[in-house]
Amino acid sequence: MTQPAPQTAPAEPILTVNNIEVIYDHVILVLKGVSLSVPLGGITAILGANGAGKTTTLKAISNLLHAERGEVTKGTIVFGGEEVQALSPNDLVRRGCIQVMEGRHCFGHLSVEDNLLTGAFTRRDGNAAIRADLDMVYEYFPRLKVRRQSQAGYISGGEQQMTAIGRALMSRPRMILLDEPSMGLAPQLVEEIFEIVRKLNEDQGVSFLLAEQNAGVALRYAKYGYILESGRVVLDGDAEALRNNEDVKEFYLGVGGEGRKSFRNVKHYKRRKRWLA
Numbered sequence: 221m222t223q224p225a226p227q228t229a230p231a232e233p234i235l236t237v238n239n240i241e242v243i244y245d246h247v248i249l250v251l252k253g254v255s256l257s258v259p260l261g262g263i264t265a266i267l268g269a270n271g272a273g274k275t276t277t278l279k280a281i282s283n284l285l286h287a288e289r290g291e292v293t294k295g296t297i298v299f300g301g302e303e304v305q306a307l308s309p310n311d312l313v314r315r316g317c318i319q320v321m322e323g324r325h326c327f328g329h330l331s332v333e334d335n336l337l338t339g340a341f342t343r344r345d346g347n348a349a350i351r352a353d354l355d356m357v358y359e360y361f362p363r364l365k366v367r368r369q370s371q372a373g374y375i376s377g378g379e380q381q382m383t384a385i386g387r388a389l390m391s392r393p394r395m396i397l398l399d400e401p402s403m404g405l406a407p408q409l410v411e412e413i414f415e416i417v418r419k420l421n422e423d424q425g426v427s428f429l430l431a432e433q434n435a436g437v438a439l440r441y442a443k444y445g446y447i448l449e450s451g452r453v454v455l456d457g458d459a460e461a462l463r464n465n466e467d468v469k470e471f472y473l474g475v476g477g478e479g480r481k482s483f484r485n486v487k488h489y490k491r492r493k494r495w496l497a
């Protein structure tokens with residue numbers, strides 16, 4: 221007799237980063253053995269201060285480091301069962317892995333709609349399918365439908381972030397690497413954007429790896445988080461456990477002791493965190 225299938229199979233990873241080292245310009249060691257994984261259908265966050273190595277990690281995954289004179293010198297990255305080092309960034313997009321860059325890069329001189337359409341450049345399934353996905357993007361982002369003929373250079377920061385995410389959706393991704401979606405946006409818009417991330421995850425099954433300095437919002441939407449400091453993962457865990465961790469509260473959520481304080485200032489009088497002890 222065959223065994224019954226287990227009720228809850230362990231979540232299989234769509235992405236596995238195993239002990240990678242990244243060096244810029246042949247000498248600048250930035251990532252010093254980073255490991256992480258994203259389960260299929262998961263939302264995972266990489267948290268850390270400016271300069272921690274979040275963007276470098278995402279670019280290593282989407283194979284965009286060459287343009288920055290950066291190189292993965294150790295370790296492996298596997299997306300959907302394939303090593304990414306053997307693939308070009310476009311190959312990766314075709315396989316469903318796409319990055320939304322920090323600073324919400326849009327083509328400022330193009331309309332919102334043309335920006336969205338540039339996201340379909342790797343597709344070969346024809347215009348009808350692409351138009352259908354454009355309608356789907358407008359359903360998720362009704363603001364973009366209103367603004368579809370506007371030049372992207374003149375829309376608000378929040379609308380540009382939506383355009384950047386919408387453009388990524390046009391490639392029919394299985395996983396989106398989202399770099400600092402909250403940066404420079406008012407809290408209400410940040411919430412709006414993260415709600416859409418949650419909806420895309422729930423309705424379309426898109427997996428997300430988010431890089432965020434804003435740990436508070438990221439840990440409300442992600443299921444799992446990794447904290448990166450100076451190119452190393454210093455702590456990882458379920459989002460809820462991280463939210464309740466005293467050090468995370470103090471250093472990343474600004475709620476420890478006497479109210480809100482900056483991570484940088486705290487560092488001066490408290491040199492060693494508990495996870496370094």
Ligand SMILES: Nc1ncnc2c1ncn2[C@@H]1O[C@H](COP(=O)(O)OP(=O)(O)O)[C@@H](O)[C@H]1O
Pocket residue numbers: 244245248250268269270271272273274275276277288289290
């Ligand atoms: N192209 C580059 N050449 C050299 N150093 C870089 C380059 N890009 C980033 N760095 C350095 O790598 C470190 C990590 O940067 P980054 O990955 O952008 O961090 P984060 O996204 O967490 O702010 C920083 O010290 C930064 O100065």
Ligand SMILES: [Mg+2]
Pocket residue numbers: 274275276322399400
């Ligand atoms: Mg960054």
